[in-house]
Amino acid sequence: MQSDQTNLCPVDGEIYLAKAFYAPPEADRLFADFYRTLAWQEEEIFIFGKWCKVPRLMCWYGDHDAVYRYSGVEHAPLPWTAALSAVKARVETMSCYPFNSVLANLYRDGRDSMGYHADNEKELGFNPVIASLSLGDARLFRLHHKKRRENLDIVLEHGDLLIMAGALQHHWVHALPKTRQIKNPRINLTFRRILPADQPNSNL
Numbered sequence: 001m002q003s004d005q006t007n008l009c010p011v012d013g014e015i016y017l018a019k020a021f022y023a024p025p026e027a028d029r030l031f032a033d034f035y036r037t038l039a040w041q042e043e044e045i046f047i048f049g050k051w052c053k054v055p056r057l058m059c060w061y062g063d064h065d066a067v068y069r070y071s072g073v074e075h076a077p078l079p080w081t082a083a084l085s086a087v088k089a090r091v092e093t094m095s096c097y098p099f100n101s102v103l104a105n106l107y108r109d110g111r112d113s114m115g116y117h118a119d120n121e122k123e124l125g126f127n128p129v130i131a132s133l134s135l136g137d138a139r140l141f142r143l144h145h146k147k148r149r150e151n152l153d154i155v156l157e158h159g160d161l162l163i164m165a166g167a168l169q170h171h172w173v174h175a176l177p178k179t180r181q182i183k184n185p186r187i188n189l190t191f192r193r194i195l196p197a198d199q200p201n202s203n204l
């Protein structure tokens with residue numbers, strides 16, 4: 001993490017927020033490019049004995065060996081597009097961390113959401129660094145501490161880059177709640193580093 005950033009997390013983890021990491025018109029161009037060109041898929045998940053649609057569209061890009069499991073299914077990555085690799089390079093410089101993949105989420109409007117979870121899959125390593133770029137309409141990102149029961153709310157606006165690091169995924173869960181107010185889409189790109197299967201516990 002670049003040293004001028006302050007940790008927004010009060011305890012048990014690290015959160016950094018670079019406001020307008022991409023400013024308009026560059027952020028607008030990125031939104032338009034990703035909205036149009038990424039291979040958005042509607043996923044289904046088997047939960048409580050039946051198949052349900054995941055309330056957002058998703059797709060997975062990265063180096064060919066960065067295989068990732070989400071919605072209960074293993075996903076092989078699509079190859080980097082030019083725009084995605086350009087963003088990855090800039091996000092890596094800011095985070096001081098090498099990513100090899102990105103999970104893209106498209107929330108079509110405020111009815112789309114993501115439930116509480118921690119990004120704590122074994123293949124992300126012990127204390128993963130995850131860099132999340134927001135484009136499009138602003139949405140509330142809510143963190144909840146598992147023991148202290150406290151919430152931390154952060155509004156993620158067009159072009160903002162949020163970085164989660166340290167022990168955060170052990171102690172906090174996070175969600176993108178539904179909201180009636182939002183009628184427009186938001187794209188979120190979460191850059192991740194998938195570690196090789198034989199060394200899942202080593203982070204750089």
Ligand SMILES: O=C(O)CCC(=O)C(=O)O
Pocket residue numbers: 103105114119132141156174175176188190
């Ligand atoms: O859309 C967001 O800001 C959150 C995405 C997220 O938590 C994830 O992809 O794991």
Ligand SMILES: [Fe+2]
Pocket residue numbers: 117118119174
């Ligand atoms: Fe997450």
